[in-house]
Amino acid sequence: MPRHVARPSLATVAVRVGVSTATVSNSFNRPEKVSDTVRSKVLAEAARQGYAGPDPAARQLSRGGRTDTLGLLLTEELPLAFTDPAAVAFLQGLAASCQGAGQNLLLISATSNSDASDAVRAAVVDGFVVYAVRADDPHLQRILDRRLPTVLVDTPAPTDAVDWVGPDDRAGARELAEVLIEQGHRRIGAITAGLRGARYSGPAEHRSSADLPASIHGSRIQGLRDALGAAGLDDLPIEERPENTHAAGADALHALMDRRPDLTAVCVLMDVMAIGALAAARDRGLDIPGDLTVTGYDDIPQAAAAGLTTVSQPLTDKGRIAGELYLSRRAGGPSRRRVLPTHVKVRSSSGPPRC
Amino acid sequence: MPRHVARPSLATVAVRVGVSTATVSNSFNRPEKVSDTVRSKVLAEAARQGYAGPDPAARQLSRGGRTDTLGLLLTEELPLAFTDPAAVAFLQGLAASCQGAGQNLLLISATSNSDASDAVRAAVVDGFVVYAVRADDPHLQRILDRRLPTVLVDTPAPTDAVDWVGPDDRAGARELAEVLIEQGHRRIGAITAGLRGARYSGPAEHRSSADLPASIHGSRIQGLRDALGAAGLDDLPIEERPENTHAAGADALHALMDRRPDLTAVCVLMDVMAIGALAAARDRGLDIPGDLTVTGYDDIPQAAAAGLTTVSQPLTDKGRIAGELYLSRRAGGPSRRRVLPTHVKVRSSSGPPRC
DNA sequence: CTGAAAGCGCTAACAC
């Protein structure tokens, strides 16, 4: 009866062919250093045993070299990353950089599930790019602990040991609010996603600035408050939803307008939600922008079609630059910080308040 | 002067703390099996040395276990994958499956560059999903060689040793052409992307069926020919472009209509190109669908907004199912084949020919 | 051109 067959390896092939493991290794990795006869025997035996070639992990270990893989930590819910056009544009830029340098991209599925939480520790990568997570995200901490070259994107930098790229979200939001105030708006509200990072849904204005979690959402709220404060306004009702979706945006708009029918402008801090909010506002029978101005943030491709006034930033470039920072990282060099330009793109969803 | 400092490892930490490597290992992996005193000493020393924890590759080797990582082979140009909404929808579905199972996703950048061509061999993964590559793609062959659980998507299956999911592209295209013929169209043209896989740009009708490369594009062309043949029509001018972009679609439409102004319908076999072609047709002053019917394939979200008649398939589900097939793969089990439903979605870009 | 042997850094049994 058939003996227990060991999983094929360099050694099992070597022994059957009657050569050393070194020769088998060479047959696969440096064909020119092996005679054709031996090589073909090796390959034949390998095929017979179903041996697919050197094990990547073992290879990695003994070579001790680079993995040519970049780890990408995305928002908690991986699928959502593909739902948000802003994230997709970012990925596209990052992929372009990686592809050019022959780097693979490992998408780390950062579930809050603690079991899988060491996906970061187990990742066989040369470094990381972290996209749009909160400064207090536990995965981010683990990444920092690994002390590999790391680039933070749309993430407040908890340390200056890493490179950083992103827009000045606070300034962008401030400029947006200034435009609205300039147009005559005095009662402005905001809709945001995941301010607390938790699954919270509801009003969120009762948070002090210091209490704002370290996230892009917090920065954007700060920016709005900056502008309002400068104009002597201190009322900013905020409605928060956990997910950045059309439905959540619509839902939040209804909740906010039910609470505060007097608002003349609503700043939605993510474009996807903003587009949903825009539709919801029309559903309420509001004339846009006569009765209500609605604005977004990010300027995703769909924003133009929707006529959405929004804060524009170079999404794809952001990805490309993140890749370039990562690739050009030199050991011991100082950390670099690239602030991307931002500007308010005025479209048909905004205008002076009617009254 | 400072002696050469070895890269920190379990051993370097162990020796300085005066414990065994096993204890250090346990401190990191099974805290409960180590006394608090020892553990904190270990952690302190590790921090001092800048030791980030067990090396993933070595860990992987000795555990001999799973990597919890799925390798995804995409079309040659990775960034393009994020440009095509059909691919993004697929990724979203796949990511949802992966996330649920705590699997990471390694995007393999399959450059034609032969240097990087063993990215497949070097990938530390438990298996592969292959999306939309040609049957004769060399990377695909390498993946098959690794004999890991593999799922093919939108890729003709060169072997039945792997699982497969996709629509019946040939049938979908045939049904589309039947609808057009039914409406009275007799002179139909086609626009396709990368039929040859090469960087070819130009007419492509002079290829026998047998010669059609094994790709979804080939299947779709086959489908059109099936329907035309059944109706006694044998003329199918084809214009090919290497990339699936709006610009390429527009360009191809102009080229095709310059050659064959008599056409009453053009089947563009990818939605992104189709939307570009639609715009180009209008630019030529053609009335849609009076002067010309233009159709697409895939039914990406933007198709509805563009009023594009197209062949619809469940894009996100395709990704989800690919993930499920992969996750439910049992050694030695028979390969499975999931054919997705397809149906023609008639919108405003198609109609009976005017004349 | 081929072989022998020393690790790469870690984990898993077992002992103590």
Next chain:
DNA sequence: GTGTTAGCGCTTTCAG
């Protein structure tokens, strides 16, 4: 609790 000792599967000098 903690230490010892084998490997995991491969690459790499260095001889022959």
